[in-house]
Amino acid sequence: MKAPSVVRAVLDFDVAEYVSTTRAVGRHHLDPELRNRMAELYVDLRDALHESDAVFDRRELRVLRFAELALQSEWKLAGPSGGEDGADLLNTVSGPRGKRYQPYANVRLLNQVLGTRRGSSDASIEYRCRQTLRFLVRSWLEYEQRSSDGTETTWGWQRPLTPDAMSERLDRLARLRQDTADWPTLPRPHPVPPARWHDYVGDAGRSDTLEYLVNLPQTQHHDENAFLRVIHLTEVTTSGILARTLGAKTWLEAGRFREAAMCLDRAAALASLQLDVMRVLRRTMSVENFLGFRKETGDASAVQMTSSQALHVHLLGVHPLKVEALEGVPENAFLLFHLNDRFRPLRSLLHDLPEDSDDAAQVLAAARDLDETLYAWRRLHLGLAHRYLPKDSMGSGGTSGAPYLAGFYQDRLFDHAGELTPHPVPVTSPALEDRPVWARAVFSPMN
Template sequence: MRTEPLQQWLNGQLSARSFPYEPTMDAFQHHGKHAMPQQWLTLLSAARDRLGKVSGPKDHLAAFLFTALDKADNRFDYRSYLALPLLPIPDPDTSSYRTDRLMTRRDHYHILLLSDLIAFELDALDGNRTTLPQLRPIAPVVRKRLRHAARASVPALRRLSNDTDLSDDPISAARLLIAKADVGRSSTDRLMLRTSMLPVSTAHDEWLFVRVLQTFELTLGQLAVDLTAACSAVSDNRLPAAGARLCAAAALLRETAPLWSLLATMQPEAFHTFRVHTDGASAIQSRPYKLVESLCGTPDRRRLHSVAYQSVPDVQDRIRQGQITIDDALDAIHANHSTVAQTPALADGLQQFAAALLQWRRTHYRLAVRMLGTEQHGTGATPGTPYLLRNRDTKVFRHCSLTGSSHQRRQPA
């Protein structure tokens, strides 16, 4: 991979629009971020140093360079590994779109991410893909992946368009889904997809791993927005509206089930091949998940000072500053179990979301055990599967008795 395009850019007009993303991404995906040649890293660092002189909109370029140089800067983590600064993750603090518009955006990017994964798998199956050639899966595994990816796409497709008919054949369904996703795809969308895949290795299955986790982060961000809205509705004593928002959030979380099935097609050998290069990046650092967790109920002091929250200091600060949770909002209006029961829509919303989140945790635990075993620590000395086991059944809401007498701890997982 030749560095001349990047050298020429540095010696030229320094326009954000002309940055050589294509050859740069080719290099990252050829070598893997962990083995990126020093010559490339030196030039990218020089580009970052000159950002102040770059003309044109440069937010994306700045985010890309920040993400691409994480290992070189010794600050590699979950957020930079998944290139989350380059993705439009919904956030209750910054998202200004109306509810329907925000959900449409989430669905749009959900389809884009999955269609990119599908295209990658089809290209490899057809022999047209040379990127990430190590440990390619056999054709039956690819067909299974395509089937799960199509299933995971259908609910979002249904909301975006009435035309959701897909073939029963996974290959045909995958090609049709790519065609549907390409309609209305903007140049900004293409740039986001192209630059948000910075694998650490050349193992084929890492593409699957990254795209599925990015899709989860997108959904968890949307759930954080939904729970914030539900908190506000409870605080305003609009209990049926809060229940409706919780039911919608539960439905969205249930839609992620095929993503777990998709992730389960990952080959353990491939996973362990690239996992050795991900030290420092752990899902325990997921900001959207911690927002979801902490918006259900305030974590106790031990939990708040655990490594789980130390890894997301801004969420930790929100809690210390008195972030309102659904449990807190119900307390504030003197709600109790009988009051919740007298508001069927709210009771239904609490139970549906609690059930969906508990199922999500348990599925996460089962997949982690399959890949890592029952006593394996996570990357960066994080607790790993023992932590997931301890927290998979923790009660979601204090004002919901769904989990029964054996799970009456207030603290969410």
């Protein structure tokens, strides 16, 4: 297609119909014709945007770049399961699609809302994270309330919760709502999904993006909706924790300990919310309900979650047992670039703190809080793998499952007595060593 007709086709695309069809049947059952149309639109649009002589006005360009993110998700999901180069025609003409977690959770759209794609400051990212968290908690609570009183009609009606589980979920969500009540707010979304991309773009479109485009479960199972909401809340908290951890590292390198402590305090507060969010799932989702939708999520696994992998690398360095998992995910392989002598994770910077400084003591106290809470999350998560997965089964991301998680969940900044743990044994990656030096940056264009 020529560029002007591609632009016309994208701008005329009926977003409302896409959202309501997807919600009505579950994304896994989306009409293949519609998905393929979106996949082709993505490839055409991507090529049109990269044409050297293409001229767009600024507003149009913003809309097209936004649409590209949403269309790309369907293009990725239209590929063969496994997310690798397959033999299908679209793959051949349009390149590898990457793994499925990112499109499943619509992470790129979520990051657009958070502003992490624009290189914003840590304070600005945290502000947007808090706005988004407040919005998502309210949206989830209202969904559960509608389900509980029988007024939810559009989605998530299969395998409902038992009355006890529902009552506990509502209580826990009400507490989260309370905890976020003073945080910055986003406007309410439109009552129905807007039909055109331009309504979703920019600050004014953030609520509709979160409400209609980000949260698209694969099935109509009630608990998959909850599962996906936990994934989104975890993505957002992780982005905030990561931004503040990077901020703390920069302050530490500059010898500004008070500012570093403030960043780590704020990261720890977000980690605490993240833990409470995971507890909602652990306490209220039955094993049967989880297994009821697991197959349809395919090989989308949060081992592919870039923000979480990046966070742990910046806190602790690259753990030897994770090298293979990072190598196996094209979106995350660039993190192995941190396997070099000059990279210093937070763990290493904390070792350099002076012993006789009150400000340095504040840094250590805040880092202890953060470390403790993230460790509690990893313990809880390992418990999920034991509880919900059939014994000895592999993880959906292709790892050994619970044994993989058990291999590093205890890797921490501090030991049980509160003392800094020693520097880790440096690791190297065979895949990196085999490359010539100039090719060791494995930065992924898919991020």
